[in-house]
Amino acid sequence: MSLNLTSxxxxxxxCHQPSVEVYRYFGVALGCAVTLGGALGNALTLLALAWDRGxxxxxxxxxxxxxxxDLLYCAGLxxxxVDSYLHLRWRWGGPGCSAFALLLFLSNAVSIITLCLIAAARYLMVARGRLFNRVFGRxxxxxxxxxxxxxxxxxxGPLWGAYGFVPQVCTCSFHRTRGRPYSTILLVLYFFVGLACVGVFYFLIHRKVKAAAxxxxxHKIKKGVSIKATGKGEGESSNTQHTDLEADHSQGPQADSSGATAEQSGARFPTQKLAPPVDRSGPADVSSSSQSDPTQVSSDDKIKQPPVSDRSDPSSSSGEERESQSRPKATPPAPPSSGEQDAEFKRVTRMCFAVFLCFVLCYAPxxxxxxxxxxxxxPQALHMFCANMTWLNSCINPVLYAAMNRRFNQAYRGVLARALAPLAxxxxxVRGARG
Structure with missing residues (x-):
């Protein structure tokens, strides 16, 4: 459809101008890619969240x-x-333009508020675990x-009468003058104050994690010094074959008390708790000397032990039964170590920060x-190009989830495998019929 300056x-x-006659095809191509990629990516995310119980x-x-x-924007708006860029004209009337602008800003508002909640949730998990459980319960x-x-x-919603077609970006948005100053206040609150709050939360998370680390x-340094000193004393008084780790276990609560202050300083960090030291000579952790004497284990206790094939019990092997007279009883396997929990927390936090950073980079121009x-x-083409960069925000998040979160990556693969199974x-x- 060709329009002239008079029209x-x-x-x-x-929104027709000679300067954007060629540029509009770039906008159409990018808009089609965002529509298809964003709709498929966000739909895949929803299916992955529904399919994977993990x-x-x-x-x-x-x-x-x-x-x-994001799906509302990519698939619905x-x-x-794209149609407006292709024809350089909005073809859906005044009420349609107002409805489009309302849904556009609703989608942006929900995204910004959700980014704030994500950052707040990550911070509360680090600093206020109990408050996190209360606020972010079911x-x-x-x-x-x-x-x-x-x-x-x-x-x-109250700005319904202030929405209109903006030729500079060839889409429906706020009118330049109508709706002020309320529209200006909203934009400042959402895009500047809201995003600044997100940045502050991630800065506090970084400080808290750094302090906990x-x-x-x-604590490790203090405990290492204590282990070496204890190991030396044990070697002089009894058996020189005891390792430093065994000497640490012989100290029981005294050895743990050396790092109590360090643990308390980061007690609210969910992954700060230290796993007990592991005795590499056996498959399980050993308990402190405050537990019962291993020589009191009766023969009935040995008989009740599960067979060797049950690897979930740390005292199942016959070799460990023979060693049970010379060392404390083994405790059940511990949950994932604090190092693994720390790494997982940091990976998820980095992913969330990347989502926030991409939002800022897309809207900053x-x-x-x-x-x-x-x-x-x-130039109108400059305004249109900067507006086009905001489109990318709604389709890039699934890429970040897949690239930075192993669980999401596996869930995406599972959903795609199920979807492509009929084709396979x-x-x-077909191959069987040809063969």
């Missing part, structure tokens, strides 16, 4: 809410923008998720060019 002046829904966590409810907001999460949509709708390192060019003197069976059937 651009008389048609309020036209992803059924309280924290991932916020990821689900973010995916729903982006096709209309009922609390339901209220928080529903509040993101209610707050977004209540914020941008330093406390843990100091658009916000910057609008702040510096409030009079609209910059059809291919095998």
């Amino acid at each position: 651009n002046l008389t048609d309020p829904f036209s 992803l059924h966590t309280r924290f991932n409810v916020l990821i689900l809410n973010l995916s729903v907001a 982006q096709p209309f923008t 009922v609390g999460l339901a209220l928080l998720v529903s509040s993101t949509w209610a707050l977004g709708l209540a914020s941008f 330093a406390a843990l390192e100091r 658009f916000l910057l060019v609008n702040a510096l060019d409030s009079q609209g003197r910059a 069976r059809l291919r095998d059937a």
